[in-house]
Amino acid sequence: MKTRTEKIRETAKRLLSEGKVDVVLGYRAGTIPLRTAPYFARTVEEAENLIWNSHCRINLANFLPRRQERVAVTAKGCDARNIVNHIIENQIRRDQVYIIGVPCEGMVDLDLVLEKESRPIQEVIESNGQLTLKGPDFSTSLDKAEVLRQNCLTCAHRNPTVYDELAVDQVPELEGVDRYADLKELLAKSDADRYAYFQELVKDCIRCYACRDACPLCYCQVCFVDEAMPQWLGKSIDPADVMTYHLLRAFHCAGRCTDCGACESACPMGIKVRQFTRLLEKDVKELYGYEAGLSLEAKPPLTVYRPDDPQEFIK
Amino acid sequence: MAEMILKKSDLAEFVKSLLSDYQVLAPVKDGRHVNFAPVEDGEFLLDFQNTFLSPKHLFFPQSEKMFEFSTDKAGEGAFILKEVEKNPQPRVIFGLRPCDAKAFQILDKIFRNDQYADPYWFNKREATVLIGLGCNHPCPTCFCTSVNCGPFHEEGLDALAFDLGDRLLLRPLTEKGRKVLDQAKGLKPADDQAGEKAAALKDEAEKAITSKVFTDQIARRSVMELFEAAHWDRVHESCLNCGTCTYVCPTCHCFDIQDEVAGIVGDRVRNWDTCMSWLFTMHGSGHNPRPGKKERVRQRFMHKFKYIPIKRDGEIGCVGCGRCINLCPVNIDVRDVVRDMNA
Amino acid sequence: MQNPYKPYPVRIDKITVETEDKNLRTFKLVFLNPEDEKAFAYTPGQFAELSLAGYGEIPIGIASSPTEKGYLLFTVNKVGSVTTALHNMKEGDVMGVRGPLGNSYPLKELEGRNVVIIAGGFAVTTLRSTITWMLDPAHRDKYGQIIFIYGARTPGMLLYEEEWSAWQKRDDIEAYITVDREFPGWSGMVGFVPAVTEQVGPSPENASALVCGPPIMIKFTQPVLEKLGFSEDQIIMSLENRMKCGIGICGRCNVGPEYVCKDGPVFTLAQLNRLPKEY
Numbered sequence: 001m002k003t004r005t006e007k008i009r010e011t012a013k014r015l016l017s018e019g020k021v022d023v024v025l026g027y028r029a030g031t032i033p034l035r036t037a038p039y040f041a042r043t044v045e046e047a048e049n050l051i052w053n054s055h056c057r058i059n060l061a062n063f064l065p066r067r068q069e070r071v072a073v074t075a076k077g078c079d080a081r082n083i084v085n086h087i088i089e090n091q092i093r094r095d096q097v098y099i100i101g102v103p104c105e106g107m108v109d110l111d112l113v114l115e116k117e118s119r120p121i122q123e124v125i126e127s128n129g130q131l132t133l134k135g136p137d138f139s140t141s142l143d144k145a146e147v148l149r150q151n152c153l154t155c156a157h158r159n160p161t162v163y164d165e166l167a168v169d170q171v172p173e174l175e176g177v178d179r180y181a182d183l184k185e186l187l188a189k190s191d192a193d194r195y196a197y198f199q200e201l202v203k204d205c206i207r208c209y210a211c212r213d214a215c216p217l218c219y220c221q222v223c224f225v226d227e228a229m230p231q232w233l234g235k236s237i238d239p240a241d242v243m244t245y246h247l248l249r250a251f252h253c254a255g256r257c258t259d260c261g262a263c264e265s266a267c268p269m270g271i272k273v274r275q276f277t278r279l280l281e282k283d284v285k286e287l288y289g290y291e292a293g294l295s296l297e298a299k300p301p302l303t304v305y306r307p308d309d310p311q312e313f314i315k
Numbered sequence: 316m317a318e319m320i321l322k323k324s325d326l327a328e329f330v331k332s333l334l335s336d337y338q339v340l341a342p343v344k345d346g347r348h349v350n351f352a353p354v355e356d357g358e359f360l361l362d363f364q365n366t367f368l369s370p371k372h373l374f375f376p377q378s379e380k381m382f383e384f385s386t387d388k389a390g391e392g393a394f395i396l397k398e399v400e401k402n403p404q405p406r407v408i409f410g411l412r413p414c415d416a417k418a419f420q421i422l423d424k425i426f427r428n429d430q431y432a433d434p435y436w437f438n439k440r441e442a443t444v445l446i447g448l449g450c451n452h453p454c455p456t457c458f459c460t461s462v463n464c465g466p467f468h469e470e471g472l473d474a475l476a477f478d479l480g481d482r483l484l485l486r487p488l489t490e491k492g493r494k495v496l497d498q499a500k501g502l503k504p505a506d507d508q509a510g511e512k513a514a515a516l517k518d519e520a521e522k523a524i525t526s527k528v529f530t531d532q533i534a535r536r537s538v539m540e541l542f543e544a545a546h547w548d549r550v551h552e553s554c555l556n557c558g559t560c561t562y563v564c565p566t567c568h569c570f571d572i573q574d575e576v577a578g579i580v581g582d583r584v585r586n587w588d589t590c591m592s593w594l595f596t597m598h599g600s601g602h603n604p605r606p607g608k609k610e611r612v613r614q615r616f617m618h619k620f621k622y623i624p625i626k627r628d629g630e631i632g633c634v635g636c637g638r639c640i641n642l643c644p645v646n647i648d649v650r651d652v653v654r655d656m657n658a
Numbered sequence: 659m660q661n662p663y664k665p666y667p668v669r670i671d672k673i674t675v676e677t678e679d680k681n682l683r684t685f686k687l688v689f690l691n692p693e694d695e696k697a698f699a700y701t702p703g704q705f706a707e708l709s710l711a712g713y714g715e716i717p718i719g720i721a722s723s724p725t726e727k728g729y730l731l732f733t734v735n736k737v738g739s740v741t742t743a744l745h746n747m748k749e750g751d752v753m754g755v756r757g758p759l760g761n762s763y764p765l766k767e768l769e770g771r772n773v774v775i776i777a778g779g780f781a782v783t784t785l786r787s788t789i790t791w792m793l794d795p796a797h798r799d800k801y802g803q804i805i806f807i808y809g810a811r812t813p814g815m816l817l818y819e820e821e822w823s824a825w826q827k828r829d830d831i832e833a834y835i836t837v838d839r840e841f842p843g844w845s846g847m848v849g850f851v852p853a854v855t856e857q858v859g860p861s862p863e864n865a866s867a868l869v870c871g872p873p874i875m876i877k878f879t880q881p882v883l884e885k886l887g888f889s890e891d892q893i894i895m896s897l898e899n900r901m902k903c904g905i906g907i908c909g910r911c912n913v914g915p916e917y918v919c920k921d922g923p924v925f926t927l928a929q930l931n932r933l934p935k936e937y
Contacts, residue, residue: 030646032456037646038553058645062555115347120364120455206377206587210557214644226594228739234575236378236586266644268559270347381663384711394711394752395667395690428920431662431905438659538914542934569909572663572902576712583663583711588902588910595910596900596936599716599737602873604899604936614912614936622915 004052004102007167008074011100012047015072021098022069025060026050033124033133034110038063050074052167053126054108054144059262061216065091073097074167076104078151078260080160081293082216085256088299091219101163103171106144106152107261111270113147151261151274154179161294179259180282186275198243198276204269205242207235211273214266217253224248250276255284255300256292287313316493318505318513319485321476325501326357330409332500337407337444340373342366351408361478364454365412365636369565371422373408374439378586381435381572387579396583401434403442407495410448413468413475414459414634418565419445420471421634424627425568435585444491447472451516456637458526458650464634466520477513484513528650530631532657533620541621542613546655551612553645558589560639560647566619566632569595590614616652662905665709665754666694668730673749676733678814682780683745684721684733687755698758700724701765702787703896703924706757707904708732713743717901717919720758721783721818723790725797730755733783733817759904760923763788763868763894772802774860776879778809778851778871784896785870786818789825798830805860809836809851809875813844834858852878862887868894880927893927897937913937 002010012024028039028049036055041047052074060073061082075083080101086092108131123134131142154177159170186194209225212218224232225245232248234241257277264274284290287310288301301309321329330339334355341359343352348367349360382396423440426433450457450466459465469475473492477484484505487493496502533541561567571588574581588595591612596605605611623632633649640648672686685708689695700706700720707715722731736745747753763784773792777785785806792801806825810816816835825833836847836854847854851871860867867883869876876895883893899911899918906920914933916922925933 031648031651032640032646035646040549040552063552111347120452122455206562208558208562208589209592210555210559210644213555213557226592229742231739235571235573236575236584238378238575262644266555266557266559268563268642386712394754396665396709396711396754398661398664425909426907428906430920431907432659433907434659434661537932538934539932542914568907570902572715572908574710574712574714581712585908588908590909598898598900599741610936617914618909618912622912625915 002168004167005050008050008052008100008102009047011165011167012041012050012072013044015098016041016044016047020070021072024050024072024074024100025063026074026100027052027056027058027060030055033121034108034113052102054106054131055110057107057110057149057262057265058214059216059260061086062214062262064097064216065219067092067096070096071098072100074100074102075160075163076102076107077155077157077160078104078258079216080163081157081258082260084162084293084296085258085300086216087296088293089256094296099160099163099165101160101166103159103166103168104152104155105158105171106148106155108144108147109149110265113142116142116147149261149265150272151259151264153177155259156291157258157294162296180278183279183282186279198246199239201275202242202246202271202273203239205237205246205271206269207237207242207245208268210266210268211263211271212249214262215253216260216262217256218249224252246273246276250280253277254280255288255290255302257281258292316487316496318487318510319496319502320505320509321483321485321499321502323357323361323481323483326359328357328501329499330354330356333407333495333498336498337405337495339407339409341409342411351411359410361410361448361483364452365415365638367638368563369415369418369636369638370408370411371415371418371565371568373406374419374436374443375422375568375570375587378584379435380582380584382583383580384583385580386576390579401438403439406443407446408443409446410476411445412450412636413447413466413470413472414457414464414636415565416445416447416471417459417464417468417634418471418636421566421623421627421630421632422568424630425623444473444495445471446474446476446485446492446495448476448478449517450520451478453520453524454637456526456640457524457635458528458637459635460521460524461526461528462530462631462633462635465517466524467517477516479509479512479516482509484509486513526637526650528653529657530620530653533653534624534629538617538621538625541617541656544656546652546658547609547613550616550647550652550655551607551609554591554608554612554647555645556591556593556608556611557644558591559642559644560649561589561591561615562587563638563642565634565636565638590618612647616649616656620653620656663756663903665707665715665756666698667691667752668755670747670749670751670753671729673747676817677780678812681736682733682815682817683736684731684817685744687730687732687753688728689755690752695728698730698755700758701762702791703762703784704758704760705784705904705923706730706732706755706759707901708734708740708744709754709756710740710743710747711754714740715756715902715904716740716744717759717898717904719784719787719896719923721786723787723794725791725794731786733780735780756904760919761921763896763924765791768866769800770802770864772804772861772863772865774805774807774865774867776807776851776855776867776869776871778875778879779811779815780817781870781872781896782808782817785868786821788868789831790821793825793828793831802864804831805858806831806833807836807851807855807858808834809838809849809854811838813837813841813846832858850878851875852882855879856882856885859886862889862892866892866894868896870896890928890931891926895925895927895930896923897925897930898923899937
């Protein structure tokens with residue numbers, strides 16, 4: 001049985017040598033342990049560098065908007081949904097993209113690993129659900145399940161729903177998972193308490209916009225934070241401006257976000273920015289019965305109007 | 316002034332003896348990270364790799380007020396900028412790594428040129444004493460020895476501490492350093508054995524750094540030859556232009572100036588800015604000299620490894636601290652880029 | 659330590675609408691404190707940061723010449739938030755000026771030489787400063803022949819009509835003013851600046867050319883000058899880039915290792931040919 005890495009390389013080489021695509025977008029091994037890097041394989045030789053492991057955190061759909069060439073993309077469940085989103089939003093054409101769907105069993109949270117092991121790590125070996133971390137004078141083992149990303153623990157679509165071929169057989173979807181269990185407590189708070197919670201959440205924000213830049217949904221030529229006429233918000237770390245940025249970005253993602261977690265993975269300050277988008281994801285699911293990127297035909301609810309749209313929240 | 320010994324058990328006494336004249340900042344645990352914070356006793360870290368953020372924010376904050384103004388035409392002095400009171404508190408920063416100290420030396424050359432000097436930077440620099448802590452166990456991603464720096468490098472420091480185990484050897488390097496060590500309690504002259512141990516630690520640490528880059532060809536080649544090299548077409552592909560590298564880098568110094576107004580009063584502030592931003596070079600007319608990721612990614616590395624050396628007597632704009640390598644979400648490794656530039 | 663970010667307070671003494679589309683206004687600024695005027699000793703080619711508290715700063719070439727005492731002139735195009743705020747200001751309003759910044763046109767090196775000044779659109783501002791300075795009786799005999807070629811899209815878009823009309827009448831400067839196309843009421847030259855330059859055909863013998871204009875004009879004027887025999891050392895240009903500090907520290911306006919605000923904005927073509935075209 002071929003591994004994902006082997007199958008991806010095989011498929012990439014085939015597509016490139018047959019001239020079906022100009023580039024295969026996947027991941028290559030990182031220059032340091034626990035990392036991978038997005039990789040653009042343009043030749044059969046370069047395709048040999050493609051890999052797949054538990055550190056493929058970055059959402060590759062990020063690199064698709066405004067691309068002119070034909071591109072094959074190795075896409076886990078959430079990434080594939082973002083590709084569908086891009087097609088629906090006219091950021092790339094269906095015939096330009098060849099989706100190599102990769103059923104996913106979760107990606108590792110780098111911060112969780114580094115919290116458990118602060119000594120310098122020289123090598124990481126992954127096998128049978130275990131991560132073996134090796135340093136100059138130590139070797140420890142971690143259960144992959146203990147260090148998975150939070151969004152992966154509650155993933156609703158581990159298998160891509162739209163794809164051109166699958167790298168490996170589908171994996172069983174998670175059962176009995178309540179994606180919004182932890183949000184209930186948050187929603188039970190008073191408005192003032194909930195606002196205070198979010199203020200505390202973003203107090204370390206340095207306005208680097210890594211969350212925005214890692215997010216595949218944020219492809220606007222001119223982001224609202226960069227507008228000068230009018231200038232919507234200040235650029236400093238005034239708490240009101242910081243909150244405005246995060247709130248507005250979350251609302252721009254409402255009904256489109258697939259909870260891929262690229263934002264949290266990119267944040268240098270370790271801020272759990274998904275708390276903003278998940279609340280809105282829950283609202284969209286409950287109000288409109290919609291999840292982003294599951295089919296090419298469905299349209300995000302905030303882009304269409306139906307006379308029977310729920311409106312109890314309009315007071 | 317001779318080298319001194321400070322027992323780790325006397326750290327509290329040492330710190331307390333300085334508090335009358337200085338605020339003392341040292342590395343403390345901050346969640347999962349280590350960052351500089353004010354301390355009033357010996358409860359801080361000496362056993363850590365490096366602080367998460369470079370200490371540049373202690374002299375060059377993320378957001379800094381430059382001036383105040385009023386826009387009230389009815390009042391006095393409307394629309395005239397007033398300087399804010401700058402009374403920098405005398406500080407001792409204890410335990411910063413030699414790479415970060417070297418970065419301050421480079422930034423001293425950038426915040427001043429033959430005509431102008433930045434008062435916001437220098438006011439705080441002049442009031443601060445830097446006591447560094449050499450690295451007994453350099454990080455796997457450090458390459459400081461390749462960029463005119465090292466785990467026990469002394470440039471930029473007022474004094475350097477060697478961690479000998481249960482005690483520290485303190486080496487004064489400048490007048491400012493001597494003044495602090497003179498005033499401090501808990502010190503006694505160092506013995507020869509301590510000196511030998513310190514030298515050995517330095518030697519071992521330098522040997523332990525196996526990550527190397529070479530910059531000799533970069534120095535030799537012309538700006539245009541480096542600028543037009545083919546590898547830039549591939550480096551930028553995965554870059555998100557997120558700016559994380561620039562924010563955690565100890566030598567990155569680019570800033571934006573903004574006027575923030577609330578009602579009839581306002582501040583002119585300066586904020587960290589990043590060459591990774593599309594807006595960084597955007598003209599009012601809509602023309603952008605660096606319109607795409609390739610231009611912006613290339614600018615960052617050319618600036619650090621070619622332009623700064625040209626303009627600042629050969630100083631390389633990187634100290635090999637490795638923060639960008641550890642934090643880049645797409646694993647763009649500066650060492651690989653420099654290797655390509657030098658190939 | 660002196661604070662190079664602090665502007666001098668000035669008052670807007672006069673606002674002149676220069677162009678028919680009203681997007682270009684010349685501001686005559688007077689220092690509130692007389693000692694500031696002495697400190698602001700400038701030379702043609704330099705610029706200043708015009709500071710509007712609450713909006714920001716903009717780098718604008720100084721249009722007045724140091725021979726014009728008691729005031730500064732800046733001609734500003736309305737393109738963004740700060741320039742729009744400036745255009746909304748009234749005579750008597752207070753604002754700030756920071757400078758003088760940048761290097762100047764190499765007036766010393768130009769002594770004894772013929773000077774060809776080629777300007778397009780509203781890039782003519784610092785060249786008004788330069789010509790006014792050169793034509794001043796104290797300086798005129800330091801220079802050889804002075805040729806001025808200036809063009810705009812339409813007659814209504816030409817700046818400084820009062821000045822160039824006077825120059826056209828003088829015999830110590832040849833002033834060729836042109837518009838892109840025929841226009842009712844315009845009896846002057848017609849043709850794009852590169853074409854007029856070729857027509858005038860200035861000799862490169864002991865001459866330097868100061869060229870300032872929009873990128874498209876530069877693109878077509880350069881080959882004309884090269885064909886006429888001007889070397890890259892004889893062609894002098896003034897660049898623009900997005901700026902903030904204006905003093906070579908904030909890192910954003912660089913062209914290769916050179917900062918446009920500090921090592922420029924004036925560069926020779928010889929220098930620019932060895933630098934990345936990031937401007």
